[in-house]
Amino acid sequence: MPLLELEGVSKQFHARGGKGIVRAVSNVSLKINAGETVALIGESGSGKSTLGRLVLRLLEPDEGAVRFDGVDLTQLSVKEMREMRSKLQVVFQEPFESLNPRMSIGDIVGEPLIIHDRGLNSDARKQRVRETLERVGLSPDSSTRLPGQLSGGQQQRVGIARAIITNPKLIVLDEPTSSLDLSVRAQILSLLADLQRELGLAYLFISHDISTVEYVSQRIAVMYLGEILETGPVSEVIRDPRHPYTRALLSSRLSTDPNESLPRLRLIGDIGSPTEVRAIGCVLAPRCPMAIDACRSQIIQLIEFSPNHEVACIRAEETSDALLSNSISGGGSN
Numbered sequence: 001m002p003l004l005e006l007e008g009v010s011k012q013f014h015a016r017g018g019k020g021i022v023r024a025v026s027n028v029s030l031k032i033n034a035g036e037t038v039a040l041i042g043e044s045g046s047g048k049s050t051l052g053r054l055v056l057r058l059l060e061p062d063e064g065a066v067r068f069d070g071v072d073l074t075q076l077s078v079k080e081m082r083e084m085r086s087k088l089q090v091v092f093q094e095p096f097e098s099l100n101p102r103m104s105i106g107d108i109v110g111e112p113l114i115i116h117d118r119g120l121n122s123d124a125r126k127q128r129v130r131e132t133l134e135r136v137g138l139s140p141d142s143s144t145r146l147p148g149q150l151s152g153g154q155q156q157r158v159g160i161a162r163a164i165i166t167n168p169k170l171i172v173l174d175e176p177t178s179s180l181d182l183s184v185r186a187q188i189l190s191l192l193a194d195l196q197r198e199l200g201l202a203y204l205f206i207s208h209d210i211s212t213v214e215y216v217s218q219r220i221a222v223m224y225l226g227e228i229l230e231t232g233p234v235s236e237v238i239r240d241p242r243h244p245y246t247r248a249l250l251s252s253r254l255s256t257d258p259n260e261s262l263p264r265l266r267l268i269g270d271i272g273s274p275t276e277v278r279a280i281g282c283v284l285a286p287r288c289p290m291a292i293d294a295c296r297s298q299i300i301q302l303i304e305f306s307p308n309h310e311v312a313c314i315r316a317e318e319t320s321d322a323l324l325s326n327s328i329s330g331g332g333s334n
C-alpha cells in the first residue's frame with residue numbers, strides 16, 4: 001500500500017478578479033511510497049502548490065480521494081485531521097514568512113509538540129527542541145533567538161526542524177530552496193537528503209526547476225495547467241522525456257550544457273490561462289510545436305509508455321524522432 005495515494009483529485013477556484021473558473025488541479029492521481037521522494041515539477045501557475053495544499057488538507061478537494069496510510073483524509077473530522085497532521089508536515093518556500101517573527105526559535109520548533117505530544121513536560125520538550133535543532137545543523141543556543149536574527153538558510157533549517165519534530169512520515173516541500181542562494185540551496189538539499197535517510201521520510205518535493213530535484217528524487221510528476229502530463233522514474237524521464245512539455249522544461253535546463261545531446265524544444269508563448277482550460281484536447285496544444293488536429297479534439301489521458309512511465313501525449317512515441325529529424329508537423333496554428 002502506498003503511503004500517499006491521490007485518486008482523481010480536482011480543485012477549482014473562482015478566478016481572482018471575478019472572471020471565470022480556474023481549474024487549478026484536474027483529475028490528478030499520484031502515489032508516494034514510504035521513504036520515497038516524488039518531485040512535482042512545472043512552471044509557476046501549474047497548480048503545484050494547490051496540489052500540495054490538497055495533500056495536507058489545507059484545501060478541500062472538489063472531487064477525488066486523498067488517502068494517507070490507507071485513510072481517506074477528506075473523511076476525517078477536524079480533530080482526527082489535527083492528529084493526522086503530526087505524520088504529514090510541510091515546509092514552505094519563504095521561510096521568514098512562514099515563521100512567526102515574534103516567537104523564539106525554540107518556541108517555534110517546540111510548538112507542534114504542544115499540540116501533538118501533550119504527554120511531554122516542558123523540560124522534555126526543550127530537550128527535544130535542542131536535539132532537533134542540532135539535527136538540522138543549528139546550534140541549540142539559537143533557540144533563544146528570533147527568526148529575523150537568522151540568515152535565510154538558517155530560517156529554512158528552523159522550518160525543517162519544526163516539520164520533523166513530530167516524527168512525520170511525509171513532508172510536502174513546497175519550493176523549499178527557491179528563495180535561497182545557490183550555495184545555501186545545495187546545503188539545504190543535502191540536509192533534506194540526510195534527514196530522509198536517517199528518518200525514513202517520504203517527500204513530495206515541489207519545484208519549478210528540474211535541476212533542483214533531479215538528484216534527490218526517485219520519481220517525477222510533471223504538471224501543467226492542473227494536469228499531470230508525464231510521470232516516471234527520474235532518471236528515465238530525464239534521459240528519455242516523452243512529453244513535449246517535459247522536453248521543453250529540460251531544454252531550458254540544458255541550455256548551459258554544450259555537451260548535452262538531447263534536441264531542444266521550445267514552446268510557443270507563455271503559460272496558458274487556467275480559466276480557458278477545456279475538457280477536450282491537450283492542455284499544451286496551443287503552445288506545442290508538435291500539436292496536430294487530434295491533440296485538440298480528443299480526450300488526452302496518461303497512458304503507460306513503459307513500465308512505471310506514463311505520458312499524456314498521443315505523439316509520445318514520436319517525440320524524439322520528430323525533433324531529431326526536424327520533421328515536426330503541425331506547427332502551433334494547425
Ligand SMILES: Nc1ncnc2c1ncn2[C@@H]1O[C@H](COP(=O)(O)OP(=O)(O)O)[C@@H](O)[C@H]1O
Pocket residue numbers: 013014015016022023024042043044045046047048049050051274
Ligand atoms: N485561492 C485561490 N483563488 C483563486 N485562484 C487561485 C487560488 N489559489 C491558486 N489559484 C490559481 O490556481 C492556479 C494554480 O496556482 P498554484 O497552485 O499556486 O500554482 P503553482 O504552485 O504551480 O505556481 C493559478 O492560476 C493560481 O492563480
Ligand SMILES: [Mg+2]
Pocket residue numbers: 048049050
Ligand atoms: Mg507554488
